Amino acid sequence: MTATIIDGKEFAARVRGQVAEHVTRLKADNDITPGLAVVLVGEDPASQVYVRSKGKMTVEVGMNSIEHKLDVDTPEADLLALIDKLNTDPDVHGILVQLPLPKHLDEDLVINSIAPEKDVDGFHISNVGLLGTGQKSMVPCTPLGCLMMLRDHHGSLSGMDAVVIGRSNIVGKPMAQLLLGDSCTVTIAHSRTKDLPDVVRRADIVVAAVGRPEMVPGDWIKEGATVIDVGINRIDAPDKGEGKTRLVGDVHFESCAARAGAITPVPGGVGPMTIACLLANTVTACSRANGLPEPEGLTA
Ligand SMILES: NC(=O)C1=CN([C@@H]2O[C@H](COP(=O)(O)OP(=O)(O)OC[C@H]3O[C@@H](n4cnc5c(N)ncnc54)[C@H](OP(=O)(O)O)[C@@H]3O)[C@@H](O)[C@H]2O)C=CC1
Numbered sequence: 001m002t003a004t005i006i007d008g009k010e011f012a013a014r015v016r017g018q019v020a021e022h023v024t025r026l027k028a029d030n031d032i033t034p035g036l037a038v039v040l041v042g043e044d045p046a047s048q049v050y051v052r053s054k055g056k057m058t059v060e061v062g063m064n065s066i067e068h069k070l071d072v073d074t075p076e077a078d079l080l081a082l083i084d085k086l087n088t089d090p091d092v093h094g095i096l097v098q099l100p101l102p103k104h105l106d107e108d109l110v111i112n113s114i115a116p117e118k119d120v121d122g123f124h125i126s127n128v129g130l131l132g133t134g135q136k137s138m139v140p141c142t143p144l145g146c147l148m149m150l151r152d153h154h155g156s157l158s159g160m161d162a163v164v165i166g167r168s169n170i171v172g173k174p175m176a177q178l179l180l181g182d183s184c185t186v187t188i189a190h191s192r193t194k195d196l197p198d199v200v201r202r203a204d205i206v207v208a209a210v211g212r213p214e215m216v217p218g219d220w221i222k223e224g225a226t227v228i229d230v231g232i233n234r235i236d237a238p239d240k241g242e243g244k245t246r247l248v249g250d251v252h253f254e255s256c257a258a259r260a261g262a263i264t265p266v267p268g269g270v271g272p273m274t275i276a277c278l279l280a281n282t283v284t285a286c287s288r289a290n291g292l293p294e295p296e297g298l299t300a
């Protein structure tokens, strides 16, 4: 089988188009412009790239982008004071604190100090609990983007066997919750899983969120399965020239594409959908904050 390539870049452009329509309506009908605040502590080069591209796309869909770049050794109290200010600022509808944070900062404390209704990452314990109990919440962007692509490809996911490799709070666990919500039979695999290849071979849907370049080979994939590759790994690419690098996912693309029914590429798969869903969550948060109807098709 030669897999259908699920084009996340194109899908994300469509989602951003829907977001832009809602923003236009909010401005015209209600005189409200959604605002997204992104907080970056330190100068991690990869994070700077994401923050820049988030800012650019935020403005492109017509929203306000507020960027706060803090020194790497910013005291925790200063970061909490900034979040407090953003929590009460009526022009800010979404707040994202770029992770990981420098070691001296308590990540849980920082995330849980964001007002849950402005927590467009969906990482606050209230949103985690709401998602886990099937209530309306802010859904983490990366898993939401994966779910949108899966629903678009399959229609209903009901009864499918899904294996999520990775159990992080930001990807693996919320992904599993969303798949369960869509009535998949869900297995969460991790570094202690026995016979991972056999577990993955049972799956109709494989979501790889491990952080190990090309870890999943094609012979773990059931013929016709759908493979969602969340991994973003930068590896050396001496073939492209000295000191050059390339981005690869957590699955070995060629061998998996030879067996899968559908697969997401890296780059151009889950990554662009993550940013599109961040913008979708911001416009959803803005609508909720103003008691207005939520955009349709942009939430889980
Ligand atoms: N496209 C996007 O928008 C995003 C991409 N990412 C990417 O997704 C990947 C995962 O990110 P994240 O969830 O934050 O990573 P974490 O490092 O937090 O979690 C990795 C998970 O993989 C598991 N794992 C590690 N090694 C193995 C192994 N050999 N076999 C099975 N499971 C293993 C770990 O298990 P254990 O718990 O037992 O240690 C852990 O649960 C990264 O490449 C990251 O860059 C992340 C966020 C957004």
Ligand SMILES: Nc1nc(=O)c2c([nH]1)NC[C@@H]1CN(c3ccc(C(=O)N[C@@H](CCC(=O)O)C(=O)O)cc3)C=[N+]21
Pocket (backbone or CB within 6 Å): 049, 050, 096, 097, 098, 099, 100, 121, 141, 142, 232, 247, 266, 267, 268, 269, 270, 271, 272, 274, 275
């Ligand atoms: N609070 C918080 N929320 C996040 O959602 C969050 C975070 N912190 N920290 C870092 C990770 C990573 N992440 C990505 C987003 C987009 C791409 C993306 O658009 N990638 C492009 C390629 C970009 C490139 O070339 O480097 C693609 O896959 O096509 C990748 C990774 C969000 N994260």
